[in-house]
Amino acid sequence: MPNATETLQADDGGIARAAAIWRAGGLVAFPTETVYGLGADARDGRAVAAIFEAKGRPRFNPLIVHVADAAQARALVEWPDAAEIVASAFWPGPLTLVLPLRAGAGISPLVTAGLDTLAVRVPAHPVARALLAAFGGPVAAPSANPSGRISPTQAGHVLAGLSGRIAAVVDGGACPVGVESTILGLKGAPVLLRPGGVPVEALEAALGRPVALHEGGGAVSAPGQLASHYAPGARVRLEATERRPGEAMLGFGAVAGDLNLSETGDLVEAAATLFHHLHALDEGGAEAIAVAPVPERGLGRAINDRLRRAAADR
Ligand code: TXA
Ligand code: MG
Numbered sequence: 001m002p003n004a005t006e007t008l009q010a011d012d013g014g015i016a017r018a019a020a021i022w023r024a025g026g027l028v029a030f031p032t033e034t035v036y037g038l039g040a041d042a043r044d045g046r047a048v049a050a051i052f053e054a055k056g057r058p059r060f061n062p063l064i065v066h067v068a069d070a071a072q073a074r075a076l077v078e079w080p081d082a083a084e085i086v087a088s089a090f091w092p093g094p095l096t097l098v099l100p101l102r103a104g105a106g107i108s109p110l111v112t113a114g115l116d117t118l119a120v121r122v123p124a125h126p127v128a129r130a131l132l133a134a135f136g137g138p139v140a141a142p143s144a145n146p147s148g149r150i151s152p153t154q155a156g157h158v159l160a161g162l163s164g165r166i167a168a169v170v171d172g173g174a175c176p177v178g179v180e181s182t183i184l185g186l187k188g189a190p191v192l193l194r195p196g197g198v199p200v201e202a203l204e205a206a207l208g209r210p211v212a213l214h215e216g217g218g219a220v221s222a223p224g225q226l227a228s229h230y231a232p233g234a235r236v237r238l239e240a241t242e243r244r245p246g247e248a249m250l251g252f253g254a255v256a257g258d259l260n261l262s263e264t265g266d267l268v269e270a271a272a273t274l275f276h277h278l279h280a281l282d283e284g285g286a287e288a289i290a291v292a293p294v295p296e297r298g299l300g301r302a303i304n305d306r307l308r309r310a311a312a313d314r
Helices: 010-024 046-053 071-075 081-090 126-137 155-162 201-207 265-281 300-309
Strands: 004-008 028-030 037-040 064-066 096-100 115-119 168-172 182-185 191-194 233-235 247-250 288-291
Touching: 004 010, 004 288, 010 028, 010 037, 010 168, 028 126, 037 064, 037 126, 046 168, 046 288, 071 115, 071 233, 081 096, 081 182, 096 233, 155 233, 233 300, 247 265, 247 300, 265 288
Parallel strands: 004 168, 028 168, 064 115, 096 182, 233 288, 247 288
Antiparallel strands: 028 037, 096 115, 182 191
């Protein structure tokens, strides 16, 4: 691994440099609309292995492959009607589809952790799109944080966790959505594998049918397998309506705090500020972070999913 991590600007020069590092088998973190991803060429087993090493990530957790458009996705996975419907409605955007991997797709088996399915997404962030266009191939990218820690929504968060362990980060500012993509399994009937940036209600409306909620506990799945995930250094206490001694407080709506996810109770704003505020409160050195209740609807599902993992015993 390189010793110094380059910070690249999101201009033509920075994008060309990042694509060249990917071609040479290196690791580059980059902004997406959800969180920063830690990218490598998904066809290059050594490069993919280096992602796991840099993150300290358990190998059984498969990675999402990022591509420039739906045509590239269709070359990698089987493409049922349901995939066409949701891809037309939500790509580019914060939706990942898990579909049967095509034979000969050329994706490193480390990406799928040996599964017969592949997670694919077309990100909407203009910098991610420029990078994928410049590179021209599939980019495997988990969130660009050390395994189990809070996801990065700014280049500075990436550097705080991974500096010296990756070749470069492309600085594209703060991520607008702020929570990871929704993961929809479409191997059979639609199943929600992880709530995220596209609310499940919107998927159900597009598909015209209900989406089953993943029950957990299986051998595979979305990051929920690891109960303690997205964890700050501080303990996290949920459903708090007031602060206890020694706690920092993360408010929501009328429940005030040191920081507030959204004073107006807007769940889109709350998603965008969630990891940012958790990083900030954690850096303040609090022993515990109390978090105000967030309603379980729309993006609230994704927010509460991340908060429950941050609060899980470790
Ligand atoms: O918004 C996002 O999705 C961000 C950005 C960078 O695109 N990426 C992200 O990746 O959140 P990651 O690795 O932190 O989470 C992806 C999750 C994995 O934890 C894994 O459980 C699930 O996707 N996954 C990947 N491939 C899968 C598959 N074939 N079947 C089921 N789940 C899969
Ligand atoms: Mg992650």
